[in-house]
Amino acid sequence: MSKKYLLTQDGLNKMQEELKELINKKRPDVIERIREAAAHGDLSENADYAQAREEQSFIEGRIMEIEDI
Numbered sequence: 166m167s168k169k170y171l172l173t174q175d176g177l178n179k180m181q182e183e184l185k186e187l188i189n190k191k192r193p194d195v196i197e198r199i200r201e202a203a204a205h206g207d208l209s210e211n212a213d214y215a216q217a218r219e220e221q222s223f224i225e226g227r228i229m230e231i232e233d234i
Contacts, residue, residue, distance in 0.1 A: 170234050184231045187224055195221045 172180070195217055202214035 168233075172234075180231050180234060184228065187228050187231070191224050192221075192228070195224060 198217040199214065199221060202208075202211055202217055205211060205213070208214050
């Protein structure tokens, strides 16, 4: 069963803006950071790669959460 959320119009607008920013700006940025970090070699010892992957996980989770709402 789906949860119901009560949002004001302003709250809905803010969530829609956040979703647009996540999809159109932050997601492509983090994908590029992952690509650049991967190009530097050994991924097991690459902190930039690990951090970018963690951020990507957060962004994807937040996108799913907002789309669910």
